[in-house]
Amino acid sequence: MFPFCTDPSALQGLAWLSCYLTTGSHMLFYASFGTVLALLAVTAPVALLFGFGGAMAARSRLAPLRWFGRIYTAMVRGVPDIIFFLFVPIALDQGFEWLRSRVYCDPSVPVRQGNEFIVCAAAKLPLSTSPEWVHQLYGIFLAVVAFSVVFGAFAANVLHGAMAAVPRAQLETAEAYGMSPRQVNRRILIPQMWTYALPGLANLWMILIKATPLLFVLGIEDIVYWARELGSAKTSAYAYRHPDWRLYYFLAILVFYLLMTWGSERIFDRLRARLSAGQATAAGEAMRKAAT
């Protein structure tokens, strides 16, 4: 990084540290914070979409759809989320490859041979010829799906509760005006439910932030991976030698998460105040009184 970094063994003190903290592997460590933020940015809307679908399904008039919605929302209640994180990516990956193998390979060859799961080269996902970044992106894609499935179910719980909390009289009034069920949903139910959903969704966002270290379990090179890799004792096989420093790296990660949750809480407080305006709730009433 710096011109004086060419010979690490000759460096001392602050110069050593400044070179050490700017090595290529440390740059990857810093970039991995971006990976975590990007995953959050993608997962949150997708999970919300899943949750919205789940909540609507659970309210549906069609019995099979309603059962599906109910089972989906009940699923996360009984089972620890880490089990889903371990299971969903492998299951999806094998599922996709199986589907592709039915199209691209000789269908008479079974994919499970003994304990091996094999599909022909053309059905592999991603193809083994594709560059490494495609493989990494695919891994992240599987992680996003796993996170979205789990957090979608949580979100469905929140949204289902919020929809039930919208005062019945409001919906009945809309019906009395001659609105169709779809119009009631779109014009009255959905705009109104957000204030009821916000505390739950805010909470969910906090859980989502705190679940991101599990990316490491999914084999993605996230901050936990790099903290463990960089912090572990470096012997003479490396240019920058140091004892086991994982404690300090994990402390840095801890600070990162504390800042994330603290910042989020500030933002949600503001959002809460905005959404409460004009609502038939205690908070809304208090705001109305304060204004007059």
Next chain:
Amino acid sequence: MNQCLQTLQDYGLRAIGMGERLLPRSGFSLCEQMTLIGSGLIWNLYFGALAVFFGFFLANALAVAKASRNPLLRKPAEWFVFLFRGSPLFIQFFLAYEMLVQLPRAGIEVLGITVQTHWMTRAWAGALLVLVLNTAAYSAEIFHGALRNLPKGELEAADAYGMAGWTRYRRVVWPTAMRLAWPAYTNEAIFLFHATTLVFFSGFPAFQQRGDSLYYANYFADKTFNPFVAYPIVAGYFILLTLGLIALFGVVNRRLNRHLPGAAKKIRYRPNLVR
């Protein structure tokens, strides 16, 4: 069937070091998977039950401290709650293990007595400590919320009876706060039991392959290269565990609400509103 009974004998208590020493290495029958994963559940129950028990007392103390007017009590409690609620449990386990490993090997001298410290790095002690502190922070927040939402009338009634200090707290404040907090606390307890699956996944080593249910499920999934058997088995066990917890906490809930006719509603498990 007989074979399965034999397996049950060999591996039923494997998670606490009784029975067959070596884990199964080939075959991996459904019976073996069910038995070993079930035996791992002992650890989930151990961590969950003890953490809930110790965490409950600590959480009550923290909640009172957090509601206190004295900043010397309030500030530390607020920071403690923020630290444990604001960071992932996964990182807490990692950090706790790394810190406990740094404890001096020979033990610490306290007033001339050497206190042994190496046992703290074992999962049964170290991970339990983390879980106790973690659940105490979350529960303290719940109890603190309940303390703030105590009906004014009840406190005024207590004052009118001339109660004050400890008597007022024990007879009026605490029972009412528990009643208000109980549904949310139930959810927290369930979450805690689910969180015990993380113990052997972050930092803490499995002593002689004595792990929790997910440790064994992961062992089987890795050995058989097939996730479709072992993971659903753990999931099934945990659904049963969750149902059991809901029933158990429901009994307490009914007792807390026994003076209020018709108020002892069933607890709805709403995970989203807890954490």
Next chain:
Amino acid sequence: MKKLMLAAAALVLTTGMGMAQTVRIATEGAYPPYNLVNEQGQLAGFEVDLGNALCKRAELQCTWVKNDWDSIIPNLVSSNYDAIMAAMSINEERKKAIAFTQDYLPPAPSSYVALDEGADLEGGIIAVQTGTVQAAHVAGTKATMLEYPNIDQVFAAVRNGEADAAFGDHEVMRPFVEDSNDLVFVGEQVRLDEGIGIGLRQSDADLRDKLNAAIDSMKQDGSLNALIKQHFGEDAQTYE
């Protein structure tokens, strides 16, 4: 929405079909000097150099993949990559799950490391890395075994007294012992394996033949020995 779904499905089901045989090789990247992640954040070490040389000779296109040690065999079997070069010793138990090429490193000794000479290796507590041949060995002895996912935690356990001794690959432990002022090698060295080879799926006989031929040619012209000396020092065991 429908279009988006179709596009996603198409993405999943298509993507070209390049044909020059590409081999994806997995390694752990945390086991110096066999394999490690260097300061540039890239894989390096003996096995990476050797693998690249072998691929050149066998006319294969090779790419490297990092994978945690404890899931390295499952991911090979489920075809996430095609080969493992991660200091994996050839032994009977592993041969049941995967195939090996001939060895590219002669059988390596395993050693015990402890804080003092008197450590109880027979009945004491021995720390090992999960899923290694050393772990399998200790599981069969009277000693109490403690398993850790990586080598750092193994040493941490010895230092804090959790374990009486660590048991592992001699070459991996040597730099740790030499750099430290408290750890020492104790007891006798043990020979556990049939050398280190490349792990492959059992169905990949073709790839095995190619790699075997490449290893043969490197053994014959002495380039393998040169590479071993470069990474493990002049005293390292080499092929005749």
